[in-house]
Amino acid sequence: MKLLKLVPQDTNIKFLKLRVPFFALSILLIIASWSLVAFNGLNLGIDFVGGQKVELTFEDQEQAPVAELRELVGGLGYGTPLVQEFGAPNVVSIRVRLPENVEATPGAAEAIGKEVIAAIQGQYDGVRTDANDTVSGKVAEEFSQDAAFALLAAMVMVALYIWIRFEWQFGVGALFALFHDVSLTLGMFSLFQMEFSLQIIAAILAIIGYSLNDTIVVYDRIRENLKKYRKMPLPELLDLSVNETLARTVMTSLTLLVALLPLLFFGPASLFGLVAAITAGLFIGTYSSVYLASPILIWLGVNSDSFVPEETEADKQEKKVLGQL
Numbered sequence: 001m002k003l004l005k006l007v008p009q010d011t012n013i014k015f016l017k018l019r020v021p022f023f024a025l026s027i028l029l030i031i032a033s034w035s036l037v038a039f040n041g042l043n044l045g046i047d048f049v050g051g052q053k054v055e056l057t058f059e060d061q062e063q064a065p066v067a068e069l070r071e072l073v074g075g076l077g078y079g080t081p082l083v084q085e086f087g088a089p090n091v092v093s094i095r096v097r098l099p100e101n102v103e104a105t106p107g108a109a110e111a112i113g114k115e116v117i118a119a120i121q122g123q124y125d126g127v128r129t130d131a132n133d134t135v136s137g138k139v140a141e142e143f144s145q146d147a148a149f150a151l152l153a154a155m156v157m158v159a160l161y162i163w164i165r166f167e168w169q170f171g172v173g174a175l176f177a178l179f180h181d182v183s184l185t186l187g188m189f190s191l192f193q194m195e196f197s198l199q200i201i202a203a204i205l206a207i208i209g210y211s212l213n214d215t216i217v218v219y220d221r222i223r224e225n226l227k228k229y230r231k232m233p234l235p236e237l238l239d240l241s242v243n244e245t246l247a248r249t250v251m252t253s254l255t256l257l258v259a260l261l262p263l264l265f266f267g268p269a270s271l272f273g274l275v276a277a278i279t280a281g282l283f284i285g286t287y288s289s290v291y292l293a294s295p296i297l298i299w300l301g302v303n304s305d306s307f308v309p310e311e312t313e314a315d316k317q318e319k320k321v322l323g324q325l
Contacts, residue, residue: 016239022291030180036191037186044196046082046096048196052096053094060126062090070083070269073094113134158174158175158208162215167302170302172296173293174212184284185280210256211281214249214285218242225237253282
């Protein structure tokens, strides 16, 4: 029985033929994404803007009605609430946004929490209030700073790792590809005004991991081929390397997509932003590995001698002695 091959073994797609227009398109998309973030902004979730946090225990139920609570609290006019199980199936944590300047009015934020509690207790029996606290804007600002630092640190460490493993040009190429992936993901969230929460930071870190994995596989094959085909023009060698890893890239992407699509279309609303970000990042990361991380090596001066050890003085002296024999 023959194995199913989605990508024929003799595939020879000329990816690098269109490297200039695709690279220009990527630059434009990066500029457009950051312009959207600057002028349209991100729809920051409660994690980043603060809010009122209520914790409730449904004593008469084994499972808290999370979906129903999200709809009920959402109808109170404080935006889309963040409703999650908290420690046990019948315990929930509910966070709602606070209107502007509410924190400056003593008792106003707590009153909003009491309104949420009253609405829930009016619909369900046996609901115990465990907490009614305010998440201050200062704490939310710290979340924002920590999230930005996490993304920046991840990208820098990735570039450093690839620099050490390969050459500095490969580190620059990988960093640029990751910057492209993060930029387009932020642009998508700004364009569609989907809620940007700590979940999305986790999704972006997952995108960085996936894109890095794909890029390293391609880079590893490029390094092998640079040693193997010393006289082959670099654009042809890059095309060869991408085509040789294409089957692995396609299978990995499809496998992940099979798991993501059911969650995207049929999963809970609380996971939609997370899954949408990873799904978009799957395509963006694959694209950047082929059309950004690879062709940029040409412009950064990688050549067939990049992985050939430099001849030391001892090597030159040894060749000289051997030549005299």
